Amino acid sequence: MxxxxxxxxxxxxxxxxxxxxxEARQVPTADKVRFINALVGAGVRNIEITSFVSxxxxxxxxxxxxxxxxxxxxxxxxxxxxxxxxxxxxxxLAAGMPEIAVFLSASETHNKKNVNKTIEExxxxxxxxxPPARAAGVPVRAYVSTVFGCPYEGDVDPARxxxxxxxxxxxxxxxxxxxxxxGVANPRQVQQVLERVLADxxxxxxxxxxxxxxxxxxxxxxxLANCLVSLTLGITTIDSSVGGLGGCPYAPGASGNLATxxxxxxxxxxxxxxxxxxxxxxxxxxxxxxxxxxxxxxxxMKAHIGKQARARRRAERETMG
Amino acid sequence: MxxxxxxxxxxxxxxxxxxxxxEARQVPTADKVRFINALVGAGVRNIEITSFVSxxxxxxxxxxxxxxxxxxxxxxxxxxxxxxxxxxxxxxLAAGMPEIAVFLSASETHNKKNVNKTIEExxxxxxxxxPPARAAGVPVRAYVSTVFGCPYEGDVDPARxxxxxxxxxxxxxxxxxxxxxxGVANPRQVQQVLERVLADxxxxxxxxxxxxxxxxxxxxxxxLANCLVSLTLGITTIDSSVGGLGGCPYAPGASGNLATxxxxxxxxxxxxxxxxxxxxxxxxxxxxxxxxxxxxxxxxMKAHIGKQARARRRAERETMG
Numbered sequence: 001m002x003x004x005x006x007x008x009x010x011x012x013x014x015x016x017x018x019x020x021x022x023e024a025r026q027v028p029t030a031d032k033v034r035f036i037n038a039l040v041g042a043g044v045r046n047i048e049i050t051s052f053v054s055x056x057x058x059x060x061x062x063x064x065x066x067x068x069x070x071x072x073x074x075x076x077x078x079x080x081x082x083x084x085x086x087x088x089x090x091x092x093l094a095a096g097m098p099e100i101a102v103f104l105s106a107s108e109t110h111n112k113k114n115v116n117k118t119i120e121e122x123x124x125x126x127x128x129x130x131p132p133a134r135a136a137g138v139p140v141r142a143y144v145s146t147v148f149g150c151p152y153e154g155d156v157d158p159a160r161x162x163x164x165x166x167x168x169x170x171x172x173x174x175x176x177x178x179x180x181x182x183g184v185a186n187p188r189q190v191q192q193v194l195e196r197v198l199a200d201x202x203x204x205x206x207x208x209x210x211x212x213x214x215x216x217x218x219x220x221x222x223x224l225a226n227c228l229v230s231l232t233l234g235i236t237t238i239d240s241s242v243g244g245l246g247g248c249p250y251a252p253g254a255s256g257n258l259a260t261x262x263x264x265x266x267x268x269x270x271x272x273x274x275x276x277x278x279x280x281x282x283x284x285x286x287x288x289x290x291x292x293x294x295x296x297x298x299x300x301m302k303a304h305i306g307k308q309a310r311a312r313r314r315a316e317r318e319t320m321g
Numbered sequence: 322m323x324x325x326x327x328x329x330x331x332x333x334x335x336x337x338x339x340x341x342x343x344e345a346r347q348v349p350t351a352d353k354v355r356f357i358n359a360l361v362g363a364g365v366r367n368i369e370i371t372s373f374v375s376x377x378x379x380x381x382x383x384x385x386x387x388x389x390x391x392x393x394x395x396x397x398x399x400x401x402x403x404x405x406x407x408x409x410x411x412x413x414l415a416a417g418m419p420e421i422a423v424f425l426s427a428s429e430t431h432n433k434k435n436v437n438k439t440i441e442e443x444x445x446x447x448x449x450x451x452p453p454a455r456a457a458g459v460p461v462r463a464y465v466s467t468v469f470g471c472p473y474e475g476d477v478d479p480a481r482x483x484x485x486x487x488x489x490x491x492x493x494x495x496x497x498x499x500x501x502x503x504g505v506a507n508p509r510q511v512q513q514v515l516e517r518v519l520a521d522x523x524x525x526x527x528x529x530x531x532x533x534x535x536x537x538x539x540x541x542x543x544x545l546a547n548c549l550v551s552l553t554l555g556i557t558t559i560d561s562s563v564g565g566l567g568g569c570p571y572a573p574g575a576s577g578n579l580a581t582x583x584x585x586x587x588x589x590x591x592x593x594x595x596x597x598x599x600x601x602x603x604x605x606x607x608x609x610x611x612x613x614x615x616x617x618x619x620x621x622m623k624a625h626i627g628k629q630a631r632a633r634r635r636a637e638r639e640t641m642g
Contacts, residue, residue, distance in 0.1 A: 003512050003550065183624070186590035187549050191324050221539070221583040221620035222590075225546040228508050229324065255620055262542040269507035269543075299542035299576055303504070 003232060008273045010046060010237040012177070012213060013039055013260055015288060016067075017048040017082055019245030020060055022256070027291045029063040033070045035287055039242065040077050042280035044260075046237075048101065051082035052091040068095035080141060084115070086128040093136055100133055102126055102173070103143040106161050107150035110181070114145075123167055130171045142173040143215065148185035148193060158196035165201050165212070175213055176201075177239055180226070183219025183256070187229045190214075194233045203234040215239035216258050218297070223258035224266055231272070238263060243285030243296035259298035261285055324553060329594045331367060331558040333498070333534060334360055334581055336609060337388075338369040338403055340566030341381055343577070348612045350384040354391045356608055360563065361398050363601035365581075367558075369422065372403035373412040389416035401462060405436070407449040414457055421454055423447055423494070424464040427482050428471035431502070435466075444488055451492045463494040464536065469506035469514060479517035486522050486533070496534055497522075498560055501547070504540025504577070508550045511535075515554045524555040536560035537579050539618070544579035545587055552593070559584060564606030564617035580619035582606055 016036050020027055027035075036049050049071060055062035064081065071079065080099035083089045092100050104122045105111035111119050130140050146153075147161050165176045178197070185193075197212065205211050214230045214237075216223040227238055244259030264276050278300075285301045337357050341348055348356075357370050370392060376383035385402065392400065401420035404410050413421050425443040426432035432440050451461050467474075468482050486497045499518070506514075518533065526532050535551045535558075537544040548559055565580030585597050606622045 003509055005509065184590075186587055188324055188326065188591040218542070219620065219624045220586055221542070221580070222545055222587050224542055225549045225587065228546045228549065255623075259542070265541055266507055266543050266546065269505075270509040299540065302576075303540045 003228075005231050005270060005272055006234075006236045008236065008275075009231070009267055010210065011044065011260060011264060011274050011276060012237055012239045013044045013047045013242060014215075014239050014257065015039070015047075015241040015243070015245045015260065017051050017061065018257060019241040019243075019288070020292070021051065021058055022246045023060060023292045025291070025293050026060060029066045029070065031291050032063070032067050035284065035291065036067070036071045036079075038280070038284045038287055040072065040074060042284055043274075043276040044281070045076055045275060046078050046080070048080045048082065051084075052088035052095075052097075053082065053084050065091060065095040068092070068097055073098075083129060083133075085125065086132070089129045089133055093133070093138065097138065099139050099141065100129075101141040101143060101177075102129055103145065104164070105145045105150070105181075106156045106164055107146045107153045109152035110146045110150045113152070119164070123171075126168075126171060130173060134172050139174045140172065141175045141177060141213075142168045143177045143179055144168075145179040145181040147178040148180040148189055149182060151182050158193045161193060162197045162200050165197055169201060169211065175210055175237065177213040177215045177237075179215040179239075180217050180223075183217030183223070185216060185226050186222055187225045190226045190229045191233065194230060194235065198233060203236065210235075210237040213237035213239055218244065218255040218258045218262075221255075224262060227258070227263060227266075242281060242298075243288050243301055244298040245285075245288050245292070245296055255297040259285075259296070259300065261298045261300040261304075265300040324549075326552050326591060326593055327555075327557045329557065329596075330552070330588055331531065332365060332581060332585060332595050332597060333558055333560045334365045334368045334563060335536075335560050335578065336360070336368075336562040336564070336566045336581065338372050338382065339578060340562040340564075340609070341613070342372065342379055343567045344381060344613045346612070346614050347381060350387045350391065352612050353384070353388050356605065356612065357388070357392045357400075359601070359605045359608055361393065361395060363605055364595075364597040365602070366397055366596060367399050367401070369401045369403065372405075373409035373416075373418075374403065374405050386412060386416045389413070389418055394419075404450060404454075406446065407453070410450045410454055414454075414459065418459065420460050420462065421450075422462040422464060422498075423450055424466065425485070426466045426471070426502075427477045427485055428467045428474045430473035431467045431471045434473070440485070444492075447489075447492060451494060455493045460495045461493065462496045462498065462534075463489045464498045464500055465489075466500040466502040468499045469501040469510055470503060472503050479514045482514060483518045483521050486518055490522060490532065496531055496558065498534040498536045498558075500536040500560075501538050501544075504538030504544070506537060506547050507543055508546045511547045511550045512554065515551060515556065519554060524557065531556075531558040534558035534560055539565065539576040539579045539583075542576075545583060548579070548584060548587075563602060563619075564609050564622055565619045566606075566609050566613070566617055576618040580606075580617070580621065582619045582621040582625075586621040 050064040083100045240260040241257035242260040371385040404421045561581040562578035563581040
């Protein structure tokens with residue numbers, strides 16, 4: 001195997017939205033803002049900061065407009081927010097969001113259970129969101145979930161994923177994120193699915209913008225192996241959540257989102273640049289752990305904290321001795 | 322990337338020795354025997370069951386001879402035991418062990434701290450173990466640790482690893498297991514190190530026996546990605562520990578050994594056979610968790626248990642409804 005890796009990868013941070021969304025404890029707006037500013041301080045450049053959904057659906061993100069208005073917005077940083085419909089788009093635009101994201105599933109049953117629409121109906125509903133967003137100068141990202149398996153239907157046809165990706169692109173979506181929502185993808189399958197999609201949609205457009213991204217869950221520990229295969233196929237935008245925050249689809253302690261720290265640690269070790277300061281990123285993960293009130297699943301974080309503790313004990317011994 | 326994967330992989334289970342060795346709670350001999358028999362029942366064919374070291378060093382394994390004499394030994398199953406010196410060999414032979422293993426480090430400092438000998442001295446000491454074992458018809462495996470990094474010296478020269486592998490082979494060792502003792506290996510490095518070793522030592526001998534194995538720790542979550550690269554390079558024996566038992570080099574909750582269940586789940590999902598029954602393997606991991614008295618780090622295990630619990634709740638609801 002020739003490990004043909006890119007020089008640089010864009011890490012798309014979803015912790016403040018996808019991560020916090022599943023947390024039981026309500027995080028105060030000021031803490032969210034501090035968290036997002038800390039991520040920016042660690043060098044993260046693409047962050048999904050909130051979701052403009054009905055507070056009835058997701059009370060955790062009821063402060064979307066406040067969060068959007070309160071975060072610092074230095075040059076080169078692009079914040080995004082999830083938007084389920086036209087109403088959400090209007091709220092996102094009013095709050096000055098520079099990017100939005102829409103979402104749907106590659107499997108009918110999951111889509112129906114998630115948004116109570118067929119996939120066709122969902123695509124039609126996107127017509128009320130995507131063109132107006134673009135008309136307002138706001139680029140639109142799309143998440144396609146259950147790309148590598150559906151909890152209700154099992155296997156998902158890669159041809160269907162390809163068709164959806166093309167439809168979304170045709171509608172004006174600038175980037176499609178292919179999601180392993182339940183964490184069942186394996187490296188061989190990732191290769192097969194991506195090769196099918198890449199036969200129709202290139203990884204990058206002529207302007208150098210990534211048209212495709214991957215979004216793996218680490219439920220079975222395969223997320224980094226899946227990322228590795230994606231990288232060798234030319235994918236250079238990867239979604240992840242700092243500390244592995246959020247998305248706990250199975251048991252307590254089980255992993256949902258791939259941890260940004262695990263991803264960045266592996267990328268840096270292989271000489272792939274991200275622009276992120278890993279030590280500062282771990283500080284962000286620790287901050288998030290205090291907000292949500294429990295340990296996060298990131299492996300690198302645990303190893304790093306253990307290493308720091310041992311160094312501290314060694315220093316104390318030397319001072320005493 | 323062409324994912325050229327083997328049809329079959331030999332999983333070398335190290336949980337009963339490498340796993341239990343680091344556990345604080347003393348596991349009764351009868352429980353160890355039950356655990357090993359359960360692993361055999363799950364289809365595991367290569368198991369390191371104990372270590373014939375001084376009980377002063379490792380009290381957990383003081384019952385080595387009892388364990389070796391008590392386990393069932395069906396055809397096709399090969400048990401191994403770690404042996405540090407001639408005395409250990411004699412005890413292992415007396416207990417009827419069909420295979421033994423010796424160990425050393427690829428870095429001088431780690432080897433010195435671990436066995437209080439230089440690498441040259443360790444190789445000379447092996448002369449008292451390897452030829453007599455072979456004369457008794459007992460094949461010898463060797464573990465080379467810190468192959469991908471040393472906690473004291475940092476980088477380890479792949480040429481040195483290659484030299485050691487050749488020396489061990491020349492002495493009559495049938496298989497060398499290359500270990501990432503502190504869990505710092507990354508896929509690109511694994512490719513570089515293995516390509517260097519494979520330039521001198523093939524993955525398999527003319528008789529079809531694997532001459533090389535890999536032994537990754539999942540401390541930073543990269544173990545499965547490292548296995549994937551190893552597989553594409555022709556390595557078909559992988560060490561792992563059921564449930565991720567043992568080897569906790571950093572903080573509480575941090576991972577040491579790669580979990581056999583995570584490995585087997587990924588292999589099976591990719592269509593690579595192991596001969597192991599994954600459900601029964603999870604039962605072994607649960608058994609081990611009760612012995613050691615704490616949760617194990619395996620991700621597949623947590624996802625699997627969560628899935629079972631949800632299925633149970635669903636069944637209960639249906640029965641009640």
